[in-house]
Amino acid sequence: MANEPRDPVPPRQQKVQSAEVGTGVLKALAELAPSTSLSNLAEHLGMPAAKVHRYLQALIASGFAEQDPLTNHYGLGREALWVGLAALGRLDVLKVATPHLVALRKALNETCFLAVWGNKGPTVVYVEQSIGEVTLVTRVGSVLPLLGSSTGLVFDAFLPEAETAGLRQQEQALNPQALDGDALQRQRTRIRSDGLQQIHGLLLPGVNAVSAPLFATGEQLAGVITVVGTASVFTGARQDEAARHLGETARSISTRMAGVQPG
Known part of the structure; x- marks a missing residue:
C-alpha cells in the first residue's frame, strides 16, 4: 500500500552501512593524498559535505585521519599509516x-x-x-x-x-x-x-x-x-x-x- 511505512533498517545493518561509508572516506583520502579540502573530498565521493565532515570527525578521533591546522585540509592519520605498513x-x-x-x-x-x-x-x-x-x-x-x-x-x-x-x-x-x-x-x-x-x-x-x-x-x-x-x-x-x-x-x-x- 502506498502509505504503508517502510521497515526500519536493523541496527546491525546500519553499522555495516556506516562502516562502508567510513571506509570509502578513508580510501578517498588515500586517493587524494597527501591532503585535500572538505569540498574536494565531498565532490570526489559524491556525498554532501556535512555528511563527509561527520565521518571525518570520527576518523580523526580514532587516529585514521588528521586535519592540518594551517590549511584545514584533511589527510591520512598515523593509525592509517600503521595499517598500511602492516599490509606492506x-x-x-x-x-x-x-x-x-x-x-x-x-x-x-x-x-x-x-x-x-x-x-x-x-x-x-x-x-x-x-x-x-x-x-x-x-x-x-x-x-x-x-x-x-x-x-x-x-x-x-x-x-x-x-x-x-x-x-x-x-x-x-x-x-x-x-x-x-x-x-x-x-x-x-x-x-x-x-x-x-x-x-x-x-x-x-x-x-x-x-x-x-x-x-x-x-x-x-x-x-x-x-x-x-x-x-x-x-x-x-x-x-x-x-x-x-x-x-x-x-x-x-x-x-x-x-x-x-x-x-
Missing part, C-alpha cells in the same frame, strides 16, 4: 629485501631504501638510515618523482609503458627540462643494459644516489632499491663501490624473489 609487511619483496638492506647499510654506512610502485608512483616502504654525523632523512611513505629521481628512472625503464605514461606526462608538463622523446628512450636503454642508475644532485642538490631494480618470477619488476649519500663523500670511487655492492644485493634479492611462491 605482507609483500614478499619487503620480507626478502629487508635483511639484505640491513647488510648493505652496514657495509656502506649510507642510507638505503626500498621503493615499490604505488598508486601515486614510486613509494618508499622501507628505510635503513645511515649512522654518522650527517644523515639523509628518507621517510617511509614518501612518493618520489618518476623522472626526477634515480629510483623513479629505474621504474620508468622497467615498468610497462601503460603504467608510467600518465605520471610521466604530468611531470613533463610541470618540468619542461625533464627528459623527453629520444633522450628519455636512450636513458631507458642504458639503464636496462647496466641494471643500474646513478645520479648526481638530480632530486636534491648535494645528494647523489644509485638505484637498481628487483625482479620476481617472470622478470616482473617487484621494486627498486637505492643508496643515497651526500655529494661531498658519496661520489667518484665511493659511489662506484656502492653501485657494485648495490648491484650484487639486487641480484641476490631477485634470485630469492624468483623462488618465492605467490600467495
Whole structure:
C-alpha cells in the first residue's frame, strides 16, 4: 500500500552501512593524498559535505585521519599509516629485501631504501638510515618523482609503458627540462643494459644516489632499491663501490624473489 511505512533498517545493518561509508572516506583520502579540502573530498565521493565532515570527525578521533591546522585540509592519520605498513609487511619483496638492506647499510654506512610502485608512483616502504654525523632523512611513505629521481628512472625503464605514461606526462608538463622523446628512450636503454642508475644532485642538490631494480618470477619488476649519500663523500670511487655492492644485493634479492611462491 502506498502509505504503508517502510521497515526500519536493523541496527546491525546500519553499522555495516556506516562502516562502508567510513571506509570509502578513508580510501578517498588515500586517493587524494597527501591532503585535500572538505569540498574536494565531498565532490570526489559524491556525498554532501556535512555528511563527509561527520565521518571525518570520527576518523580523526580514532587516529585514521588528521586535519592540518594551517590549511584545514584533511589527510591520512598515523593509525592509517600503521595499517598500511602492516599490509606492506605482507609483500614478499619487503620480507626478502629487508635483511639484505640491513647488510648493505652496514657495509656502506649510507642510507638505503626500498621503493615499490604505488598508486601515486614510486613509494618508499622501507628505510635503513645511515649512522654518522650527517644523515639523509628518507621517510617511509614518501612518493618520489618518476623522472626526477634515480629510483623513479629505474621504474620508468622497467615498468610497462601503460603504467608510467600518465605520471610521466604530468611531470613533463610541470618540468619542461625533464627528459623527453629520444633522450628519455636512450636513458631507458642504458639503464636496462647496466641494471643500474646513478645520479648526481638530480632530486636534491648535494645528494647523489644509485638505484637498481628487483625482479620476481617472470622478470616482473617487484621494486627498486637505492643508496643515497651526500655529494661531498658519496661520489667518484665511493659511489662506484656502492653501485657494485648495490648491484650484487639486487641480484641476490631477485634470485630469492624468483623462488618465492605467490600467495
